[in-house]
Amino acid sequence: MKTYISFVTIIAVIFFTACNQGKEEHNEDSKGIHTQAEGESHNHSDDDGHDHAKGESNHTDEISFTKTQAEAVGLIVETVSPGAFQQVIKTSGQIQASQGDEATIVSTSNGIVSFSNRSITEGAAVRSGEAIVTVSAKNLLEGDPSTKVKIVYETAQKEFSRAEKLIKDNIISAKEYEQIRLRYETAKTAYEAQAANITSSGVRITSPISGFIKNRLVSQGDYVSVGQPIATVSQNKRLQLRAEVSENYYKSLKNIGGANFQTSYDNEVYKLSDLNGRLLSFGKASGGQSFYIPVTFEFDNIGDIISGSFVSVYLLSNPLENVISVPVSALTEEQGLNFVYLQLDEEGYKKQEVTLGQSNGDRVQVLSGLKAGDKVVTKGVYQVKLAAVSSIMPEGHSHSH
Template sequence: MKQYFIYIFLASSVLSSLNSCGKHSKEESAEKEQEHSEEGHSHGEANSNIVEFSKEQASKVQGFFVETVILGDFHSIVKTSGQITSSPGDEAVIVATCSGLVNISNPSLVEGMQVKQGQTLFSISGDHLGEDNVATRTLEARTRYEAAKTEYERAQTLMKEAIISATEFRQIKLNHEQAKLVYEATSKGVSGGRKIISAPMTGYVKDLLVQAGQYVELGQKLAVVCRNNKLILRADVSQRYLPQIQTLKTATFTTPYDGKTYELEQLKGRLLSFGKTTNKDAFYTPVNFEFVNPGGITEGSFVEVYLKSEILPDVTTIPVKAVMEDQGHYYVFVQHAEGEYEKREIQTGDSDGIRILVKQGIKAGEKIVVGGAYSVKLASQAGTNQETHQH
């Protein structure tokens, strides 16, 4: 009987041990499975920003290239608006040299048309006018001049014979010179009874201020011709940036019609002036630069201006076109290996329209996609959409 109870006790112990082992095995298995799941999840998160963009794909993108991030000097930037105007010494105002009816030589003459120096632009006539008749005035001036010339030649003979005094001779000579000047001025540019007015320089018509058949007075503006070789960049700066204006060095600007950004340093630009005083009615201070027009910059256009003041040494900057934006977040594609790029968010600062300051997110020595960054962005979006569909 005693032996029977011993067998029962041993059997119960074995069963209890087996149950305990099974329980621990299930718990260990569950723990391992959870760890594996967490590892898989974290691994998936770690690679969610990796974009595969093969060498073959890159070769099909025009201008694709990567750039190594380096430290360098940058400027503190004041971004504002401005306008391109012509340089005062680079334009000429054409005025009426007599009164009369104006005729435009080329009926197709319009603002913006190219003209050459000496090209006939206008003619002024006195047709159907009792007064201010060019032909009549020219004839009168010629008659007076010829009469004064004849009298002067006669006076020269009389002076030699001491028939007239020196005072009388000087007065006759003065009358002759005045009549000559009037006749030359009146007859200059006259052809066929019309006063011909030509372009004073090669350039383009900036302003056309009269219409054909219009009556004009002597000295009235007819047109403005501009060479467009030199231009003025005028930037209007808020008064809160007055301290920074004192340290202005140069500027860049972006034209709205083609999106190009120009550096004044490359256009032989120079700072002309900036406002030294303000008044209660002026909210902005003008800053003026002069530069050489490389061609393609339209006078009169409004532009975005990036004024450069004090230097910021040893900072991280990258090309603006390398930066992508998504719902207010800015990021770049960092190259890990050939064909593998990481989409990485960055914190940006000032921009001069060409390069942008990076405060956080990348460091010197890393390589980022500059040319073709948008193509990599499209590839990353395509990969995300495919993963979402498979899920």
């Protein structure tokens, strides 16, 4: 009986142990399967999310701008190539008329001014010998000077004719005759100087050169005296650029060989090298009232440059080699950062941040962000920028599919 009970107990223990072991194995298998499923699900999610984000990033980086659009806006691309550049001193300056290119019209008589033509204003074209004003003294208390000159001349002429007869008969001395002759010659010179310009309304004052009226210094009805300036005429063929440079750059002035300047009225950048320009001089000291040194250039006027206008000046100094630069027109600015647009292929573009150096008004040195061979958009930049905005995909766009 005891043997039977022991045998049953052993069988029960073996059965219980086997059941527990199977349960543990089942749990481990289930746990493993569950863990694996979770891992697969996690890895799949990560991989899919990563690939999707990467694809979307690539999509938004590239700007689509078709060949048809490029042709419509006249898009121009420049291939980046390191080349020569020059150190630049940026300052301000003024356009002035060249010496000898202007003439001042002065009055040859005392009297009241009357302009010959209402169109004689600043900027009006005039010809050499053309009457600008008439000066009349008919109603003045001291009388008409031109009439006086004529009377003096006619009187001296009669005295001289009489003296010629008297000298032959030795009635007057040679000394008296010579004095009469000198008075006659003086009166004749004064009369002939005005005779050609004397009219019934007064003395005509003419322009000595052809050009345009730069300054009109008197008005209708003003009184003028002999030698008083009436107007300034400029031929405007050659102009001067006078730049004011801080004395901090004094040691660099000897290296300046040229300049570019930009006008405020049309934002056009002019190169003196294209205008037959040359350096005339630079000051050896600053002015008494300022800390600036004048640097003066002379150049041909192509007809679009206004004498007297103020300009931005880019003085060109020492040459620099192997410099990457782009036209000013290629640049855009956003929140203090500078960008250009690169052409990736025929219809693909990319926005690229750049770090800038010196500017000569026409081109800008690029310190970083570009390399040789890059294709930079130089015309049509604004249109490509608009295309960049319209190319941005809404957030979560691909997830809705």
